[in-house]
Amino acid sequence: MKQAPFRLTLLLSAVALLSACQPAGEQDSSAAADAGAAAVPANVIEQLVPLPGLEADAPVLTQKTRITMQTTAGDLVIDVYPEAAPNAAQRFVELVQSGFYDNTPVSRVVPGFVAQFGINWREGHRDWQDRKFNDDPTLFALERGTLAFAKAGPDTNSTQVFINYQENNHLAVPQYNFTVFGKVVEGMEIVDSFVQVGDPGGGLDQGRLWADGEAYLAEQTVQPSMIISASVTDTVQ
Secondary structure, X not given: OOOOOHHHHHHHHHHHHHOOOOOOOOOOHHHXXXXXXXOOOOOOOOOOOEOOOOOOOOOOOOOEEEEEEEEOOEEEEEEEXXXXXXXXXXXXXXXXXXXXXXXXXXXXXXXXXXXXXXXXOOOOOHHHHHOOEOOOOOOEOOOOOEEEEOOOOOOOEOOOEEEEOOOOHHHHOOOOOOOEEEEEEEOHHHHHOOOOOOEXXXXXXXXXXXXXXXXXXXXXXXXXXXXXXXXXXXXXX
């Protein structure tokens, strides 16, 4: 089958994400003063990179919440940055603390693009699907290892999250506005090993997962990588 041009493939992948929720070192203080710049705080966290052209708008990151995620492929460590995207960071931590991601599949793996998770069909968790939250400003680059919520349009974020396999800054343009809130800081090789299941571009059927994931997964000849548990292990404020 003839392949689509690379730019078209990226565009189609971005559209798929939009529909995914539907059924530096220290500076010399005198030199900084001469340049009119403020001294860098000693507790600055430098895991995220501002989007090109938005360096002056991106906040200095001094806070993080560390998440440890056990999967059937191995363990990950994810740092979440509330100053980067307050709404998204708060929701992700809430979902982790509620146990929402425990025993759920990595339902979509598109090599060279993203790995996506965040569907829990069980009682006590399913209702999160309809608890939308508003978008945050998109200020940080969607580099390899960064996390953002998948959504079906503006202000429709709820539970599904994707991890970028490569730099996907095209997803930050206004018509998509995907916002980075965290990053895999240990175990990205585990993410690389996640099993590709279902449709090559769309992954497993989301409607069937939400309706009865247990039965749907039992039908699959190729089983997805599973998140065994996720928990908050440290907070820096």
